[in-house]
Amino acid sequence: MYAGLDEFAERMTAFIRDGVAAGEPTLVVVSAAKIARLRAELGGDADGVLFADMADVGANPARIIPAWREFVAEHAAAGCPLRGIGEPIYPERSASELVECHRHEALLNLAFADTPSFWLVCPYDTDALPAEVVETARRTHPAVVAGGVAQESALFDGADAIAAPFADPLPVPPATARTMDVSLDALAAIRRFVAAHADAVLSRDRADDLLLAVNELATNTVRHGGGRGTLRIWREPGAVVCEVSDAGRIEQPLAGRERPRLGQIGGYGLWLANQLCDLVQVRAFATGGVVRLHMRLA
Numbered sequence: 001m002y003a004g005l006d007e008f009a010e011r012m013t014a015f016i017r018d019g020v021a022a023g024e025p026t027l028v029v030v031s032a033a034k035i036a037r038l039r040a041e042l043g044g045d046a047d048g049v050l051f052a053d054m055a056d057v058g059a060n061p062a063r064i065i066p067a068w069r070e071f072v073a074e075h076a077a078a079g080c081p082l083r084g085i086g087e088p089i090y091p092e093r094s095a096s097e098l099v100e101c102h103r104h105e106a107l108l109n110l111a112f113a114d115t116p117s118f119w120l121v122c123p124y125d126t127d128a129l130p131a132e133v134v135e136t137a138r139r140t141h142p143a144v145v146a147g148g149v150a151q152e153s154a155l156f157d158g159a160d161a162i163a164a165p166f167a168d169p170l171p172v173p174p175a176t177a178r179t180m181d182v183s184l185d186a187l188a189a190i191r192r193f194v195a196a197h198a199d200a201v202l203s204r205d206r207a208d209d210l211l212l213a214v215n216e217l218a219t220n221t222v223r224h225g226g227g228r229g230t231l232r233i234w235r236e237p238g239a240v241v242c243e244v245s246d247a248g249r250i251e252q253p254l255a256g257r258e259r260p261r262l263g264q265i266g267g268y269g270l271w272l273a274n275q276l277c278d279l280v281q282v283r284a285f286a287t288g289g290v291v292r293l294h295m296r297l298a
Helices: 004-021 032-048 061-078 095-111 131-140 159-163 184-199 204-224 268-276
Strands: 026-030 050-053 082-086 118-121 143-146 149-152 178-182 229-236 239-246 279-285 288-296
Touching: 004 026, 004 032, 004 082, 026 032, 026 061, 032 050, 061 082, 061 095, 061 118, 061 268, 095 131, 095 159, 095 279, 178 184, 178 204, 184 204, 184 229, 184 239, 204 229, 204 239, 204 268, 204 288, 268 279, 268 288
Parallel strands: 026 050, 026 082, 082 118
Antiparallel strands: 143 149, 178 229, 229 239, 239 288, 279 288
C-alpha cells in the first residue's frame, strides 16, 4: 500500500535496488509514467531491470499471468530468486475490468504456488483508489505492507476459495441484446450473425478477431457444454459485448490463462479469446457456464 507517486517511487526503488544488488532478475510491469519515474530514480541500476508497460501487457488482465510465467521460465535456469512488480489496478479501469483484475490478483497465488523463489509485489495507491478496492486487495493477497510494515492479511480468502469455480454475478444483459441459439447446425449462421453486428461498428481486423473468438466459444459449447447454448450480443458505451452460455461448467481456475501445450487436446478456445479480445469474463454458476467477451470500438 502506498500513497501517491513519491511514495511509490521510494518504496519500489528500494525493492528494485535490493534485487539488483543481489543479482536477482527483476521485471517491473506498471504504467509508462511510473516506468519513467523509476528509471530516473534508479539511474544506472535501471540497466539491470526489465520494464514493461501494463497498458500493453495487461489491458486484458487475463494476459498478465502468462507474461509472468514467461519471465519465470526464462530465468529459472539461473537458480536464483526472482523479483517482480505488477500494478494492474489503477483508477482508469472500468468496473468490469476491476472485477477481472481482482480475480487475476487472487489467481497469482495459485499460478505461482510452486515457485517460492519468485517475489511479486502488487502496489495499490491508497490515495487514488476507492476504499473498497484497497480492501479487496487484502482478501486477494496473503501478505500486506502498509506504512512500511509487513504483516499477514487477516482477510485473505485462502487458496481453497480462490481455486473454487468463479461465480461472481455478471451485470444482466440489456433488453436490447440480440439472441441466438447455439448448436452444431447453427455454427455457420452464428458466424454470419456476429459478423453482421461486428462489421457495423468495428474495424475489419477487430471484427474478425471477435468473430473468431465467438466461433471458438460456440464450438466449445457444442463439444463440451451439452451441445446447446445461447449467444447474446449487444452494445455498451464504447464496446461490443458477446456472451455464450451453456450447461457446462469451467472448473479450472486458470482456464484461458495457461498457454496450451503442443499437442494438448482442448484448452485453446478461452486462451484464444483472451489473446483476441479486450476483456474476457468467465463464470461457473450452478446452472452452467458463461463466457462474456468485450471488444472496444476504438
